[in-house]
Amino acid sequence: MSCGVLAIAEQVNGVFRKVTYEALSEGRRIADGLGCSLSVAVLGSGIKSNSESLGKYGADRILVADDALLEEYMTDTYTNVIAGIVSKEKPCVIILGASSRGRDLSARLSARLDSSLAMDCISVRLDAGNVIVTRPMYGGKILAELTLEGEPRIIAIRPNSMKIAESQKAGAVEVITADAGVTALKFVEKKLETGKMELTEADVVVSGGRGMGGPDYSSIENLAGLLGGAVGASRSAVDEGWRPHSDQVGQTGKVVSPNLYIACGISGAIQHLAGMSSSKVIVAINKDPEAPIFAKADYGVVGDLFEIVPLITEEIKKVKGL
Numbered sequence: 192m193s194c195g196v197l198a199i200a201e202q203v204n205g206v207f208r209k210v211t212y213e214a215l216s217e218g219r220r221i222a223d224g225l226g227c228s229l230s231v232a233v234l235g236s237g238i239k240s241n242s243e244s245l246g247k248y249g250a251d252r253i254l255v256a257d258d259a260l261l262e263e264y265m266t267d268t269y270t271n272v273i274a275g276i277v278s279k280e281k282p283c284v285i286i287l288g289a290s291s292r293g294r295d296l297s298a299r300l301s302a303r304l305d306s307s308l309a310m311d312c313i314s315v316r317l318d319a320g321n322v323i324v325t326r327p328m329y330g331g332k333i334l335a336e337l338t339l340e341g342e343p344r345i346i347a348i349r350p351n352s353m354k355i356a357e358s359q360k361a362g363a364v365e366v367i368t369a370d371a372g373v374t375a376l377k378f379v380e381k382k383l384e385t386g387k388m389e390l391t392e393a394d395v396v397v398s399g400g401r402g403m404g405g406p407d408y409s410s411i412e413n414l415a416g417l418l419g420g421a422v423g424a425s426r427s428a429v430d431e432g433w434r435p436h437s438d439q440v441g442q443t444g445k446v447v448s449p450n451l452y453i454a455c456g457i458s459g460a461i462q463h464l465a466g467m468s469s470s471k472v473i474v475a476i477n478k479d480p481e482a483p484i485f486a487k488a489d490y491g492v493v494g495d496l497f498e499i500v501p502l503i504t505e506e507i508k509k510v511k512g513l
């Protein structure tokens with residue numbers, strides 16, 4: 192059996208996504224359990240100096256593919272480079288974040304490498320050399336345990352579900368030759384929403400649904416801002432045109448796992464729950480005491496969100512001395 196764990200870093204403009212540190216920390220734990228080393232692959236352009244910091248999260252080796260062709264993420268080029276690294280390093284486990292990019296990349300890698308892939312894993316354990324992952328299925332109705340077979344096994348972890356642990360490792364940086372291969376794709380344009388916290392990485396998400404009654408989300412934005420969190424929305428709110436699709440939480444939106452999820456005026460349809468039920472603490476504010484969201488909530492407030500949200504905001508301000 193080959194050994195070695197390979198984590199795949201995710202960076203945007205040289206800044207690593209939080210899920211990279213989660214993947215590395217979990218990768219370290221798996222590598223220790225299997226008695227092997229942990230490498231991390233970093234792809235991008237001009238990213239060598241930033242990559243050195245990854246040793247702090249447990250990487251023994253930091254494999255940097257620094258190439259102008261890799262400046263922007265493209266499925267083909269990234270798959271080609273990582274497949275090249277895998278064929279050389281022969282890891283038994285590959286771990287990365289199940290972010291939008293990670294989902295895309297892991298699926299393509301799985302097909303290219305003919306490997307097993309578990310998406311959206313919330314925990315990983317080892318049992319006599321077997322790698323067993325837990326992942327929500329059927330919109331979060333069940334938690335399934337899967338044993339991954341073959342090598343390498345690809346584990347895509349749900350952002351915000353693994354502990355970040357710093358380590359004493361120094362982590363040596365090795366610049367590797369990147370073979371981006373041929374691609375029929377051409378990068379044309381990137382549009383970034385600036386100053387907005389990434390929903391999947393936020394520790395706190397405050398979401399508004401159809402109960403918001405219109406596009407004025409200022410009360411939700413104030414509360415989210417005060418808590419250092421991000422604003423989310425249900426599909427109904429997005430379909431109404433009140434919020435952009437990038438804010439949608441749920442089966443056809445983003446999957447979030449924050450420490451605190453506050454659902455305001457959201458009924459709790461199964462498709463919405465699929466995107467937030469693994470949040471650590473769920474608070475629901477809804478004027479209908481029968482709303483299904485209360486069955487999932489740790490704390491529920493039956494009332495009008497336009498009264499409750501400002502009251503909570505004021506209380507938090509008092510606690511914070513603002």
Ligand SMILES: Cc1cc2nc3c(=O)[nH]c(=O)nc-3n(C[C@H](O)[C@H](O)[C@H](O)COP(=O)(O)OP(=O)(O)OC[C@H]3O[C@@H](n4cnc5c(N)ncnc54)[C@H](O)[C@@H]3O)c2cc1C
Nearest residue numbers: 400401402425426441442443444456457458462463478496
């Ligand atoms: C294939 C498919 C995929 C889908 N994907 C998603 C998805 O990714 N994400 C998603 O969210 N949905 C998704 N849906 C839609 C989903 O089924 C629901 O229709 C949607 O989640 C409902 O949104 P909502 O809770 O905001 O609206 P509603 O169900 O209309 O609920 C509004 C709630 O607001 C409460 N309310 C109203 N006014 C107030 C007030 N002033 N104060 C407090 N509470 C108030 C009401 O009591 C009610 O419970 C999908 C559906 C399908 C079929």
